[in-house]
Amino acid sequence: MYRYDNYDFALVRERVAQFRDQLARWQSGALSDDEFRPLRLQNGLYVQRHAPMLRIAVPYAMLSSAQLRALAHVARTWDRGYGHFTTRHNMQFNWPRIEDCPDILDYLSQFEMHAIQTSGNCIRNVTTDQFAGIAPDELIDPRPLAEILRQWSTFHPEFAFLPRKFKIAISGTREDRALTWFHDVGLHLNLDAQGKPCFRVIVGGGLGRTPIRGEVVRESLPWEHILTYLEAILRVYNLHGRRDNLYKARIKILVQALGIEEFSRQVEAEWAHLKDGPGTLTQAEYDRVQAHFGAPAYRTLPAEDPDFLRHKAEDKAFARWVSRCVHPHRVQGYAAVTLSLKAPGQAPGDITAEQMEAAARLADAFSFGEARSSHEQNLILADVEQGRLHELWLAAKALNLATPSVGLLTDMICCPGGDFCDLANAKSIPIANAIQARFSDLDYLFDLGDLDLNISGCMNACGHHHVGHIGILGVDKNDAEFYQITLGGRQGSDARTGKVIGPSFSAAEVPDAVEKIINVYLAHRHQEETFLDTFDRIGPEPFKNKVYEDRAHGKAKSRNEEVTP
Amino acid sequence: MSTLIKNKRIVADPWQTLSPEESPAAAPLPEGDILFPLSVWQLRRNEIISSHKRIGLWLEPDTDLAPLEADLQYFVVIAINFPKFADGRGYSLARLLRERYHYEGEIRATGDVLHDQLFLMQRVGFDAWALKDGKDAAQALEAFATFKTPYQGAVDEPLPLFRRRTP
Known part of the structure; x- marks a missing residue:
């Protein structure tokens, strides 16, 4: 994996010093809360329900064993002995003291780690496929370019105060495992007709309040132009993205408002000025970074041991x-x-x-x-x-790390939810635990087969509920926690969002509703059909009819009934 | 006279900003170093050119620069307003003024301008800062040294680090 050189180390250390100074000025009153907030967010520090939360970057998912030990040391020394992996590869600590954060970051900097741009309205950690470099269906290893994007985006002088956060995902495989269709920018590395690496550039995707599948802004961009092309996209967004309404500030809203043709025209016009400029990547730089991602010393082994x-x-x-x-x-x-x-x-x-x-x-x-x-x-x-x-x-x-449930119902994606997060409308971890408890029989789970169940505690969709085969979203109704269920969402090259099946459920009702959905699948499935296959064949109606059989169809129960089922 | 950070030093600022209300179409233009809002410049361009040797322009962050290209030669100072420090449009405007329109006069940041934005602002072409009232300009000077060698090319250093990196 990539190892820092003196330039990289210097920047991360200078960042720690900068943050220590910012924190001190905030403590002294020289910086107001409002002035400090965007600064601490750009360094991964939230002030949460119970305590601050510090989010450490794990660039494109790579961790060395030394880094894992360093994170363990942080968890034990400054937190409560554990951490949490997010849905964007990063690690969150939920219980540090604000005044300890500079020391935590100083410690992590020795291990080439930081919290730079893990939050805030800036370019966030670049994500990719967890099997990058080893996947059999990979065309090009995306990690060297992901590292080049990491460096380019780190303290980018023009794009530190965007209308809203900006997330880039990059994939180099035939099957998309990086959710590229649902990022602000999704990049597909590919080979052009001459065998030269190129990118398909997708823009304007996103989950959150307004889930939108991204659109292709450029089908084939030669790899060396990626930084200048991204600067053109970001400049159009920085100048013209909405800043009057938090919920309409993501690039997807701008792309929808302009239409992809007009957006593309503006990007191309901007790019005409930047193309072939000094930001054009060089083969020497690619080779320098790629050398860090060479194959390890594999042994020659039989195909089957x-x-x-x-x-x-x-x-x-x-x-x-x-x-x-x-x-x-x-x-x-x-x-x-x-x-x-x-x-x-x-x-x-x-x-x-x-x-x-x-x-x-x-x-x-x-x-x-x-x-x-x-x-x-x-x-x-x-x-x-x-x-x-x-x-x-x-x-x-x-070590309790061998639960054989990957891809099964109980391998849920789940955000921290209302137990920790200030943004959440509802708790999500107790829902996950209740579903795990209901579906604890392994034979049964294996019989169900591939099934993605994703849970988010609010519209921000950190738990990727839109792309779960079954999605559960926490919503607030008159100050009570309810859960909306969607069906038919999916990741991958055919990624799309699920559709809401009807009125929401109380927390206590959710495991029953999930069980009913599962039972409809079991009753209708043909041999070898996955949940998603059956859903696509029979549509949502049989599921709705079963789940809402006790209710007037399409009508929510009165609030009192829902609170005390 | 208020102060200004210019070329990384604290200096007296001779420039006064005019509000559009203070200069309707017919009122006499004030003398001295004046930052004219774009609307006033557009309305009384020829008059300003004939009455003022040194002209300043004051821009809101939603300004489209392209129609101004031919006028840039008249301005000694262009001030870009930051209604809120988290509004980052001014960064792109400054960079476009320098890189696309080759404007060489002063570009100053004005409005909600704070210590922690100075480093990035100098990278995209600002060379003067009218800090928000009550902020410590002497302490803010330290911000210019925050990072020694950033990764990207920008106005202060056109070549990205990957074109300059020595092992």
Whole structure:
């Protein structure tokens, strides 16, 4: 993975000094709360329901074992012994003291980590596919360009005060695993007719209050132009994006208002001035960065390891784990492994300091000292020998990191929700736990097969509820917490948002509603059909009829009935 | 006379800003160094040119610069207003003035201008700052040294670090 040079270290250290000074000026009253807020947000520091929250960047998901240990040290020293992986690869600490944050960041800077632009109305952490570099369907490893984008976006002088946050995702595979159609900018790395790397540039996607699938603004952009082209997009957005209404300030609203043709025309006009300028990337820079992402020292291994096959045949629990948590690798004899952070009763994405250190040990022992965080809020070991999977499984099981549920109903994506977040309308973790408790039978879960259930505590959609096959959204109705259910959303190349099925439910009703939805699927499915296949074939009506069978169709119960079911 | 940060020093500011209400179509124009709002400039352009040797222009952040291109030669100072410091349009305007329109006079930030924005503002072409009232200009001077070697090319250093990096 990328390692800092002296320039990178200097910038991160200067940032710590800058933030320490800003904090001191805020404490002295020289900076007002309103003046300090955007500054601390651009350094990942929120003031939350109970305590501040500090969000540490995990650029394009890559973590070294040393970084995992450093995060464990932070969790233990300055927090309550755990952290939380977000849906954008980052790690959040929910209980630091504000005055400790400069020391935390100073400590992390030694390990090439920071909180730069993990929040605020600026260019955020660039995300990608958790299997970047090892996926069999990969055309180009997106990580060198993701790192180049990280550097370009860090303290970009023109775009630090955009109308709203700006998120870029980059994917280099045939199947999109980075949710690129639902980012402010989504980039697909591809090869053009001459075999030269190029980007498809998608703009104006997003979840949140107004979910919109992005549109292609340029089908094929030669790779060396990516920075100048992005500057053209950002300049049009910076000058013309709405600043009068927080909910209409994302670039998707500008793209919708102008239409993609007019937006594209403005971008191209701006780009005509920037194209071939000094921001044009050089092969030397690409090569310099790419050298950090060379293949590790893979061994020559058989395609199928006999011990692995034997264990799989003899041990049903191991075979189950393999079927859900082991993923194909482009190098023969290797596999990628998901260490699940979705154990029953645990808040999805939460990880204790002990688990971080244990994951670091596993990364050192099994995967060249590197790990990744996924937007599904799990950890990944990307380069494991097939012949050592059984040994790894035993170790992970002992650490409660081997829940064999990846891609199943209980592998939920879930935001921190009303237990922690100030923005939330409703709690989300208790809903996740209630669903986990209801669907705890593994045989049953395996029989259900692939099923994404995503939960967000508010419209901001951090839990990606729009793209869950089943999506659950916390809403506020007259100061009470309710949950709206959507069906049919999905990630991937065919990404789209689900549709609301009807009136919302109280927290206590949600597990029943989910169970009814599952039962409709089981009653209608043809052999080998996934939940989504069945849904696409039969449509939402059978689900609605079952879920609302006790209610006048399409009519909410009165509030009293809902509060006391 | 109020003070100004210019070329990273605190100096006296001879420029006065005129409000559009103070200069309707017929009232006499004040003498001295005046920052004229764009609406006044558009209304009384020839009169201003004949009566003032040094002319300043005062812009709101929603200004379209393209129609002003031919007029830029008249201005010694262009002030860009920041109604709120978190409104970042002025950064693009300053950069366009320098890079696209090759404007070489003073570009000053005015309005809700604070210590922590100075570093990035100098990168995109500002060279003068009228800080918000009550803010400590001497302390704000420290902001110019926040980062030694940023990654991107901009007005202060056209070449991005990747074109200058030495191992």
